[in-house]
Amino acid sequence: MAYWQWGDASVAHVVVCVHGLSRQGRDFDVLARALCERSAAPIRVVCPDMVGRGRSDWLKDPMHYQLPTYAADIVALLATLNPTTLDWVGTSMGGLIGMVVCGQAGLPVPAPVRRLVLNDVGPVIQWQALQRIGQYLGNTGRFESVEQAADAMRAISIGFGPHTPAQWLALSQAMVRPINDASGALTLHYDPAIAVPFGAVTQASAEQGEAMLWQQYDNITAQTLLLRGAQSDLLSHDTALAMTQRGPQARLVQFAGVGHAPTLVALDQVDVVSAFLLAP
Numbered sequence: 001m002a003y004w005q006w007g008d009a010s011v012a013h014v015v016v017c018v019h020g021l022s023r024q025g026r027d028f029d030v031l032a033r034a035l036c037e038r039s040a041a042p043i044r045v046v047c048p049d050m051v052g053r054g055r056s057d058w059l060k061d062p063m064h065y066q067l068p069t070y071a072a073d074i075v076a077l078l079a080t081l082n083p084t085t086l087d088w089v090g091t092s093m094g095g096l097i098g099m100v101v102c103g104q105a106g107l108p109v110p111a112p113v114r115r116l117v118l119n120d121v122g123p124v125i126q127w128q129a130l131q132r133i134g135q136y137l138g139n140t141g142r143f144e145s146v147e148q149a150a151d152a153m154r155a156i157s158i159g160f161g162p163h164t165p166a167q168w169l170a171l172s173q174a175m176v177r178p179i180n181d182a183s184g185a186l187t188l189h190y191d192p193a194i195a196v197p198f199g200a201v202t203q204a205s206a207e208q209g210e211a212m213l214w215q216q217y218d219n220i221t222a223q224t225l226l227l228r229g230a231q232s233d234l235l236s237h238d239t240a241l242a243m244t245q246r247g248p249q250a251r252l253v254q255f256a257g258v259g260h261a262p263t264l265v266a267l268d269q270v271d272v273v274s275a276f277l278l279a280p
Contacts, residue, residue: 001048001073002055006032008042014083015277017047018074018094020261021198022137022190024054026174027091031264031273038274048077050093052191054174062193063200071100071107078109087115087277088222092234092261095121096213103216115277116222118250120232120261122239123213127203129234129260138195140188142179149176149186159229159259167265218247225276226250227269229258251276 004025015035017028025047032045049056050070059065074097078086086109090098095118102113136156143149150172163171176186224247228240243250253272255262262269 001051001057001077003046003048003077004028004032006045006047007036007039008044011042011044012082012084013041013043013087014081014085015043015045015087015089016074016078016081017045017089018091018097019047019050019053020092020094021133022053022188022194023091024174024189025049026054027171028089028264029170031089031270034270034274035277039278044081044083046077046081048074050097052194054189058191058193062191062196065191065194065197067096067100070097071104074101075107075109082110084111086111086113087117088113089117089119089264089273089277090121091119091264092121095119099123099213099216099220102222103219105219113222116220116224116248117227117273117276118224118243119227119264120229120235122226122235122243123217124210124236124239125206126234126236127206129232130198130201130206132233134195134199137198138192140190140192143176143186144184146173146176146186149188153188159232159261160263161229161255161258161266163263163265171263171265217243220248222248223276224248224250225273226252227262227272228252228254229260229262230254230256231259232261234260 019025019027028047035045052058052065088098098116102116150169153172175189177189179185179187226243228235240252244252
């Protein structure tokens with residue numbers, strides 16, 4: 001598993017930032033840079049490419065592209081990083097992994113998560129959002145340039161909210177890899193087979209998983225900040241409100257004009273997350 005590192009590799013205060021389902025660790029470049037610049041003390045920000053994404057290896061058995069595998073990988077990474085102070089930022093899938101790491105008793109982590117940011121995700125995931133994602137997941141495409149790939153990704157990422165052309169291109173640069181031929185063409189970075197277990201999810205199985213996720217959420221002791229795109233189709237307003245009333249009683253911040261999911265690139269989003277993580 002590859003990871004991207006910012007800040008001082010010798011310090012024991014680590015912020016782990018984990019990306020969404022079809023994304024990769026470079027999504028957090030802007031946030032990681034801001035945390036390092038704003039922190040009063042040295043800090044280390046680590047942004048993994050979860051298995052099957054970015055620079056990380058692909059799995060032989062695609063049915064292992066699921067939360068238990070991801071959580072086990074993160075536990076192994078944390079053993080290597082060995083933090084004494086640990087914070088977590090998780091967007092969508094990365095938030096679900098964070099809920100498992102924080103809420104499942106007995107995991108051999110070096111330090112408990114102190115502060116947890118859940119970015120547009122909770123124990124209940126709206127079925128229509130899963131259906132929407134399933135329409136494009138696994139179709140990694142073929143592109144003649146990064147700009148062409150960026151345009152294609154923008155079309156399926158309306159929920160990310162407004163971005164300048166420069167911001168969107170920066171978000172798109174690490175989302176492609178060369179196709180292994182002489183053409184110079186590009187394709188999306190991830191293993192198309194991550195769509196296999198995703199496609200096996202039914203509405204009934206998704207609902208069955210909610211009870212387990214709520215149990216893990218209720219076990220969380222970390223201070224928790226819940227971010228929500230005000231127009232999110234994945235995290236409902238009702239679920240977000242319930243998350244403020246049970247378990248860690250998350251503080252909810254919603255961003256207007258954004259759906260699923262805030263990219264943590266806009267200044268107001270960076271300000272909210274930085275203030276939460278870096279507060280005394």
